[in-house]
Amino acid sequence: MKRAVAGMGMLIGMLWLSVAYSVAATNPHSAHKTESDVPDVPKTSLTKRTALNLPPAAQDGLRLTMREHLEAIEAIVAALAREDFTRAATLANEELGFPKHHVAMQREQGATFPPAYHDLAMAHHQAAEALGAVLPTKDLQQILPQLEQTIHACVKCHQAFRLQD
Ligand code: HEC
Incomplete structure (x- = not known):
């Protein structure tokens, strides 16, 4: 049970990261490397x-x-x-x-x-x-x-x- 909860936590973490990343990638102002670099x-x-x-x-x-x-x-x-x-x-x-x-x-x-x-x-x-x-x-x-x-x-x-x- 503990492992299942930990696994779920990790999955949610990964999902969150991938959403955060795609938002950053589509938003030119928050993207890591902007044109101004x-x-x-x-x-x-x-x-x-x-x-x-x-x-x-x-x-x-x-x-x-x-x-x-x-x-x-x-x-x-x-x-x-x-x-x-x-x-x-x-x-x-x-x-x-x-x-x-x-x-x-x-x-x-x-x-x-x-x-x-x-x-x-x-x-x-x-x-x-x-x-x-x-x-x-x-x-x-x-x-x-x-x-x-x-x-x-x-x-x-x-x-x-x-x-x-
Ligand atoms: C002094 C100017 C100049 C330099 C330096 C230059 N190019 Fe070009 N290159 C051009 C021009 C002009 C075109 C045509 C672009 C167009 O009409 O949109 C072109 C087109 C190209 C193309 C498309 C070729 C085709 O078949 O249509 C490639 C690939 C390319 N260059 C690679 C390079 C690479 C790699 C370098 C550096 C190592 C380089 N060029 C350096 C002027 C230059």
Whole structure:
């Protein structure tokens, strides 16, 4: 009997927690992580993004580079999970660092970009190379903030630019 009461108490406790959690999750003001915790820039949907309006071939080239960027981030996180810091550093430098800029430019076939886009692209390569530089330390307290900065550089550009009107 005692055990049944204790079990019931636990069940009620769990139910209460799950209700409290779902209320918190649907209420943006009490949710654990609110939009205001995200630094620097407003949400993409609230920002007016500038359209690049590139020629179709350059647009396809840009999209291909972008999908490779996402795959590179995935591969970096996977290498980190295996504690293969050497592989992660190679990926950060070669797939997201400045060498990738030359690949991207070839694919974009001389299309012109606004100066602000160029600056964001450079900042993104720089962040990736800074990640490449701290990876050999194997110190996650240095690596994770730099990984966040690398992803933040992707987010910042996506918040400012889109392909077409
Ligand atoms: C300098 C600007 C810039 C940077 C930096 C950037 N992107 Fe993009 N990305 C774009 C633009 C512009 C688009 C098109 C978005 C649109 O039209 O809505 C795009 C689209 C994408 C897409 C969709 C591709 C498709 O096939 O439609 C993915 C995935 C993506 N980016 C991943 C990334 C990742 C991951 C990073 C960072 C490692 C990154 N991007 C960095 C500008 C950038």
